[in-house]
Amino acid sequence: MSLKQTLKKAKQIERQLVQQQAVGTEPSHGAVKPRNYLALDPLLRKGGIHEKEDIDIVRKKRRRETKQQLRRTDWLSE
Template sequence: MSLKQTLKKAKQIERQLDKQTESGAQHSLGAVKPRNYLALDPPVKKRRYS
């Protein structure tokens, strides 16, 4: 997964989270939006720094 793809996925995740927040489903996320998308996808992190 390239950096470009990762950023694209991050945008998708962010949009999904925004939708969930708007629909009042934020309690399922603890009302916190994860900002560090690399932390959500450890293989990306490994590949980037290996």
């Protein structure tokens, strides 16, 4: 869904809510809230260099590689 279509859908939903309020019909408690399609747009998501890197995973991976390398070395021959 393009940004233009998303904005169009959001305005359409807003108009429906305004019409419901003008008529006096309020949505019941069991009614589902209209989805915010603009929040789901891929252009508004994080990505690339802005995405958070998990440093703990990198540290664990380096530590495991170091331990494996130390286990492989032959300490008796040195």
